Amino acid sequence: MKKELKIFDKPKNVKRFLGFFYASLLVLLVLDFFIHKHAEFPWEGAINFFAVYGFLSCVLLIFIAKILRIFVKRDEDYYD
Amino acid sequence: MTNFMPPAAIFIIGALFVPLIKGKLKSAFMLLLPVIAFATLVKMPEGNYWTLNFLDYNIIFGRVDRLSMVFGYIFTIISFIGILFALKVEDDLQHVSALLYAGGALGVTFAGDFISLYIFWELLAISSTFLILARRTKQSQAAAFRYILVHVFGGLCLLAGIVIYIQNSGTAEFSYIGLSGTGSYLIFIGIALNAAIPPLHPWLQDAYPEATVTGAVFMSALTTKSAVYLMVRTFPGTELLIWLGAIMTAIPIFYAVLENDIRRVLSYSLINQVGFMMCGIGIGTQLAINGTVSHAFCHILYKALLFMSTGSVLYMTGKIRCTDLGGLYKTMPLTCLFCMIGAASISAFPLFSGFVSKSMIISAAAYGKMTIIWLILQFASAGVFHHAGIKVPFFTFFSEDSGIRTKEPPLNMLLAMGIAAFFCIAIAVFPAPLYNILPYPVDYVPYTGAHVVGQLQLLMFGALAFCLLILSGYYPAELRAVNLDTDWFYRKGGRLFYYIMDKILNGLNSVSEKVFVGGLAGYLGRISRDGPVRAALLAMVPAWVISGKAGEKLDQKKTFLRMAIETGTSPVGINAAWATIFLVLVYLLV
Numbered sequence: 145m146k147k148e149l150k151i152f153d154k155p156k157n158v159k160r161f162l163g164f165f166y167a168s169l170l171v172l173l174v175l176d177f178f179i180h181k182h183a184e185f186p187w188e189g190a191i192n193f194f195a196v197y198g199f200l201s202c203v204l205l206i207f208i209a210k211i212l213r214i215f216v217k218r219d220e221d222y223y224d
Numbered sequence: 225m226t227n228f229m230p231p232a233a234i235f236i237i238g239a240l241f242v243p244l245i246k247g248k249l250k251s252a253f254m255l256l257l258p259v260i261a262f263a264t265l266v267k268m269p270e271g272n273y274w275t276l277n278f279l280d281y282n283i284i285f286g287r288v289d290r291l292s293m294v295f296g297y298i299f300t301i302i303s304f305i306g307i308l309f310a311l312k313v314e315d316d317l318q319h320v321s322a323l324l325y326a327g328g329a330l331g332v333t334f335a336g337d338f339i340s341l342y343i344f345w346e347l348l349a350i351s352s353t354f355l356i357l358a359r360r361t362k363q364s365q366a367a368a369f370r371y372i373l374v375h376v377f378g379g380l381c382l383l384a385g386i387v388i389y390i391q392n393s394g395t396a397e398f399s400y401i402g403l404s405g406t407g408s409y410l411i412f413i414g415i416a417l418n419a420a421i422p423p424l425h426p427w428l429q430d431a432y433p434e435a436t437v438t439g440a441v442f443m444s445a446l447t448t449k450s451a452v453y454l455m456v457r458t459f460p461g462t463e464l465l466i467w468l469g470a471i472m473t474a475i476p477i478f479y480a481v482l483e484n485d486i487r488r489v490l491s492y493s494l495i496n497q498v499g500f501m502m503c504g505i506g507i508g509t510q511l512a513i514n515g516t517v518s519h520a521f522c523h524i525l526y527k528a529l530l531f532m533s534t535g536s537v538l539y540m541t542g543k544i545r546c547t548d549l550g551g552l553y554k555t556m557p558l559t560c561l562f563c564m565i566g567a568a569s570i571s572a573f574p575l576f577s578g579f580v581s582k583s584m585i586i587s588a589a590a591y592g593k594m595t596i597i598w599l600i601l602q603f604a605s606a607g608v609f610h611h612a613g614i615k616v617p618f619f620t621f622f623s624e625d626s627g628i629r630t631k632e633p634p635l636n637m638l639l640a641m642g643i644a645a646f647f648c649i650a651i652a653v654f655p656a657p658l659y660n661i662l663p664y665p666v667d668y669v670p671y672t673g674a675h676v677v678g679q680l681q682l683l684m685f686g687a688l689a690f691c692l693l694i695l696s697g698y699y700p701a702e703l704r705a706v707n708l709d710t711d712w713f714y715r716k717g718g719r720l721f722y723y724i725m726d727k728i729l730n731g732l733n734s735v736s737e738k739v740f741v742g743g744l745a746g747y748l749g750r751i752s753r754d755g756p757v758r759a760a761l762l763a764m765v766p767a768w769v770i771s772g773k774a775g776e777k778l779d780q781k782k783t784f785l786r787m788a789i790e791t792g793t794s795p796v797g798i799n800a801a802w803a804t805i806f807l808v809l810v811y812l813l814v
Contacts, residue, residue, distance in 0.1 A: 148555060148629075149553060149554045149557055150554060152553070153625075162691075165687070165688075168684060169684055169685065172677060172680055172681050173681075175677050176677055179673045180673060180674065181674045182674065183674075184587075184590035184593070185590065185593075188590075188678075192681065193678075194602075194678040194681035194682040194685075195681040195682070195684075195685040196685070197602060197603075197606070197682060198606045198681060198682035198683060198684070198685035198686040198689075199685040199688060199689050201603045201606035201607060201682075201686060201689075202607070202685075202686040202689035202690060203689050203693070204603075205477060205478065205481060205603075205606070205607045205610060206481060206689070206693055206698070206699060206700065209479075209482055209700060212478050212482065212707075213482050213700060213707070215708075216479075216482070216709070217482070217703070217705045217706075217707060217708075218705060218706045218707070218708060219705065219706065220706055222706045223706065223715050223716070
């Protein structure tokens with residue numbers, strides 16, 4: 145058996161990963177101020193529009209999915 | 225004409241030889257088929273050839289133009305990858321079906337007439353059914369049965385449309401059709417079913433997760449994308465498709481979030497991705513069509529890569545549910561890496577293939593000032609990263625350690641994944657070769673500062689939402705459950721139909737048995753037995769009563785008469801009375 149990878153078993157590494165992730169978000173937010181935009185829609189040119197839209201989209205996605213689950217969830221042997 | 229046979233024929237005839245060859249020779253033979261087909265493709269000039277005349281109709285096996293060539297290339301490439309991935313499978317049923325299936329897809333792509341198209345279309349349906357059956361489980365048998373029934377329905381719609389089309393136009397050759405008239409709508413429905421446009425989509429998420437590990441790779445590539453090709457050919461610029469496509473990108477992602485079976489998550493995201501293509505076909509501008517075709521090209525590669533990497537997990541561990549998996553990066557790091565490349569590509573990260581193709585469709589929507597469509601497509605883009613980009617690799621390879629200890633799949637599987645992964649990145653880094661083979665000249669630059677940063681923001685902040693929702697515990701837990709979709713109508717609805725019919729018809733049956741067999745027949749039987757007695761009594765009793773007979777005497781007379789008639793020995797007097805009554809009646813009536 146080959147040696148196993150265990151990098152995410154160490155909480156320190158998970159923290160590092162998350163830190164790197166949050167930092168990259170910050171960089172993206174700052175970068176947006178220096179980008180030349182040629183927007184087709186007025187809001188597309190707004191500062192950090194895509195960050196807000198991406199975040200809200202995913203929250204909305206989960207929110208609606210949770211509501212959907214109330215209606216569509218059945219036992220695993222429902223069709224048997 | 226230097227080529228001796230159409231690419232479809234290479235696969236179809238080749239498939240027939242597969243069971244006859246054994247061992248390494250068989251592997252080499254199977255791998256050689258797509259290579260020969262590709263070499264044939266490269267040498268095929270544009271035009272219509274391989275024609276024959278059948279019942280006064282022109283059958284064209286080689287309608288070669290820029291559009292059919294792109295699909296020809298990608299179907300051959302993915303067949304090579306799929307065959308390589310399945311090389312160690314010791315099941316001729318799967319090999320033969322997969323090769324026939326690839327032949328069917330190439331046949332559809334180069335068919336210039338409806339007659340050959342229909343034959344290849346049905347070949348697609350039938351051969352792919354065997355890739356589900358070959359899993360040889362109870363669920364897969366049932367799923368395969370549903371799959372073929374649905375596709376037979378779609379095929380019949382298409383056939384009915386074709387008959388009307390040929391009747392009206394007098395030719396079997398086709399190109400742009402457009403929505404007008406019954407025939408075109410039937411053709412549209414037939415293609416839409418194979419493209420999995422809602423509400424005709426549920427066969428896909430029902431069947432693909434039940435297919436064999438290697439069969440699902442072919443399935444993810446061929447059926448829906450040959451339908452995309454045909455839709456581009458026959459219905460570009462159909463406005464209805466813009467909306468159907470947009471709905472198609474959005475609805476499946478909610479299901480994908482809830483779904484536990486990883487390959488079913490991928491099936492939903494497949495529908496979502498084909499939605500982008502349908503939208504592009506609906507928009508119908510040169511940019512949109514280029515976007516659609518290039519997205520189909522990229523999509524086939526990364527979706528196959530995702531099905532291969534998750535299929536490898538299923539192959540090695542026998543498990544494929546989020547609730548059963550986790551922590552596999554430790555023992556399958558390469559598979560994990562390939563899965564993440566596929567995930568990044570489907571999410572359209574810069575430097576991964578989806579980025580250079582999907583954005584063309586979204587830009588086309590923006591240039592057309594389609595505000596709502598654009599917003600839906602961006603929402604779906606964030607959503608697809610959420611479930612296919614993060615959820616699939618996260619719950620399979622990371623998340624909580626499931627305790628499963630396995631190893632990487634065999635070398636041929638890794639190689640197949642490696643080739644697909646290579647294409648996913650290569651296309652994104654050097655999009656020019658792909659752009660050069662698209663149907664229209666490309667004047668599109670994917671890597672602009674605004675686009676790169678905008679896309680990264682969309683994705684990364686979507687990821688932030690995932691991260692925060694997981695950490696806060698609000699993220700919907702992975703559950704062992706079934707989520708109802710429109711297949712309910714034929715899975716439960718079918719049973720409901722059966723139940724209702726059972727109740728109505730069998731109820732009718734038992735009522736009629738009671739009424740006719742038990743009641744009416746018995747009644748008639750009694751009537752015909754007692755009839756003469758009753759009639760005689762009816763005639764005689766008033767006469768006896770008038771002549772003063774009553775009580776015991778009357779009863780005695782009645783019993784005597786009854787016995788006399790039942791035994792056929794009535795006294796002369798009664799017969800004489802009957803004769804008199806008859807004569808009186810005749811006299812009165814005449």
